Amino acid sequence: MLTSPVPRQAVLIVNAKSRRGQAMFDEARTKIAAAGIELIDCHAVRDPAKLNDTVRGAVRSGAPMVIVGGGDGSLSCVVDDVVGKDCVFAVLPLGTANSFARTLGLPLDLDGAIDAIASGRRRRIDLGMIDDDYFANCAAMGLSPMIGDTVPHNLKKYLGRIGYLGWAVWCFFRFRPFRLMIDDGTREHRMWATEVRMLNGRFHGGVEMTETTDVDSGDMVIQVVAGRKLWKLVVDWYGKFFRLRSRDAGIREFRGRELRLDTRPHHRISIDGEVLARTPVTVRVAQRAIEVVVPG
Known part of the structure; x- marks a missing residue:
């Protein structure tokens, strides 16, 4: 089936609070224009609370494409604003893990990402949903929300993945297993x-977690590191980081368009790195929700 070409006009919106956002804004604006995309407007958003309003305003103004620069949390919080709209969503990966960009197959360097937008193609993809909140890539509960909820201000910005990893180790020794209930409708x-x-998608924290799903699979994958032994969580991350053959040992997977999750005790949920929900929740897929730009 033929698809329309990638628009040649766009609004550029960069989260200037993301790790590389402020430093890359001027360079991105210059290089996008040089790549043949006319920028109708440009915004370096220094207050993350205004990111949604900025994207929403660009969509309402009739922009055929919005190019959003930031990390996974920034991208995930604004995808709601393009659902059901005639506006293409393009990504500049300027965060720490850039899991959504990895899932889309985008280069992680600025030049490569801009070239992918300028010479790429449209792809209609699914989004995940936690209750009524859309998300782009991955939600998690357990150690990830504990890290995200307690990580010191600006640690990721100045130390990147190394600083985040160090804080993760600190949190690991204070974490406790929990009881999980998953209702798959059966x-x-x-x-x-x-x-x-x-x-x-396939990535979480910049690491490929599964090869058995994609952003147009039509369902959600619930992946559980099962058991009460914390060392199994270490083994799981180690195996996935180094892509060992045994990397899925100790994992239980559930699939479906809609699943109900609860825990004892109730747990917070991070959505693409931002702690935004708490069990119990309904997890569902929003099929073919938005159009994105991917490499051609």
């Missing part, structure tokens, strides 16, 4: 868990 599954990932 039966309820009960188990102990140390981490739960709700995957719309």
